[in-house]
Amino acid sequence: MNYPTVRLSRLRAGDTLRSMVRETSLSVSDLIAPLFIHHADNVKKEISSMPGQFQLSINHAAEYARRLFDMGIKSLLLFGIPAHKDSVGCDTWDDEKGVIQRALRALHRAVPDMLLITDVCFCEYTDHGHCGVMVEREGKMVLDHDATLDNLALQVVSHARAGADMVAPSGMIDGGVGAIRDALDNAGFGHLPIMAYSAKYASSFYGPFREAAEGAPQFGDRRSYQMDIPNSNEALREVELDIAQGADIVMVKPALAYMDVIRRIKDAFGMPTAAYNVSGEYAMVKAAAAAGWLEEKAVVLEILTSLKRAGADLLITYHAADAARWLSL
Ligand code: PBG
Numbered sequence: 001m002n003y004p005t006v007r008l009s010r011l012r013a014g015d016t017l018r019s020m021v022r023e024t025s026l027s028v029s030d031l032i033a034p035l036f037i038h039h040a041d042n043v044k045k046e047i048s049s050m051p052g053q054f055q056l057s058i059n060h061a062a063e064y065a066r067r068l069f070d071m072g073i074k075s076l077l078l079f080g081i082p083a084h085k086d087s088v089g090c091d092t093w094d095d096e097k098g099v100i101q102r103a104l105r106a107l108h109r110a111v112p113d114m115l116l117i118t119d120v121c122f123c124e125y126t127d128h129g130h131c132g133v134m135v136e137r138e139g140k141m142v143l144d145h146d147a148t149l150d151n152l153a154l155q156v157v158s159h160a161r162a163g164a165d166m167v168a169p170s171g172m173i174d175g176g177v178g179a180i181r182d183a184l185d186n187a188g189f190g191h192l193p194i195m196a197y198s199a200k201y202a203s204s205f206y207g208p209f210r211e212a213a214e215g216a217p218q219f220g221d222r223r224s225y226q227m228d229i230p231n232s233n234e235a236l237r238e239v240e241l242d243i244a245q246g247a248d249i250v251m252v253k254p255a256l257a258y259m260d261v262i263r264r265i266k267d268a269f270g271m272p273t274a275a276y277n278v279s280g281e282y283a284m285v286k287a288a289a290a291a292g293w294l295e296e297k298a299v300v301l302e303i304l305t306s307l308k309r310a311g312a313d314l315l316i317t318y319h320a321a322d323a324a325r326w327l328s329l
Helices: 008-012 015-020 058-070 099-110 145-162 176-186 204-212 233-244 256-269 279-290 296-310 320-328
Strands: 031-038 044-046 054-057 075-081 115-120 134-137 140-143 166-169 195-200 249-253 273-277 314-317
Touching: 008 015, 031 058, 031 099, 031 320, 054 058, 058 099, 058 320, 075 099, 099 115, 099 145, 115 145, 145 166, 145 176, 166 176, 176 233, 195 233, 195 256, 204 279, 233 249, 233 256, 249 256, 256 273, 256 296, 273 296, 279 296, 296 314, 296 320, 314 320
Parallel strands: 031 054, 031 075, 031 314, 075 115, 115 166, 166 195, 195 249, 249 273, 273 314
Antiparallel strands: 044 054, 134 140
């Protein structure tokens, strides 16, 4: 059967028809908002490359979380900007003074039903800005995956004690998910889910984030531990390993240039799959919108809907608050 018997435009003729046959929907419950928590008091500092995003002290973060919750955003991903950095990132397992631990307690008090996910990494907490313990090997400083596992265990158990509802390891450390699962289970947190940054690429789209979280590497880059951009079979292997080690949700990061990877992972594993619409993706949209080159609302909703269509179930996005507002109109 062919034209003119078949005419696909028939079902596009009006809003009602289009919505009847729509294949993908975007809802505020899909959205997770990242938040940058500053250790000091009374900080509200806009991130210049990410207009509309702020480093917030704990008191401001609590207020903002309340507003987000009232808009329908029920889940946050927390990043910390600590008072002190050192070679291993001790702030990440400081039960009392750690920036994330303090934030977890305050946010739970302010917004008890908000689901708090902690980003689990070391790059914002180490003086060298790498995602784990560094050692010298053949005259070069390299990341020691095995030594990092012990510190990951310390970090997640401390987050769990402070009230984390989910942990999200983002460091691409070999064996990381398994070490985290064991540590949580042994400490009585067998119920806490893990959202693994399974297929995280060594991407240049993280540029603005490194200003936001103050976690740029002080030497070298992350290509020896994050994934090589041209690979996608390898992404399936990463995801498979993380699932075997106990990941409950898997993630692809960045999102837009990696939609093929999202689709492959969704098709291969059928796991709850998150896409991280990263800082550089946000910055591009904001810059073009500010210049009057793109219509921000339409473009953002198009991007987020398309990530769902590609196979993502959960969207981590700096557009979360705006999108929640637009979706409710
Ligand atoms: C930390 C981490 C990074 C991002 C999330 N967690 C930075 C990096 O790996 O360099 C990037 C997020 C973004 O760009 O929005 N490991």
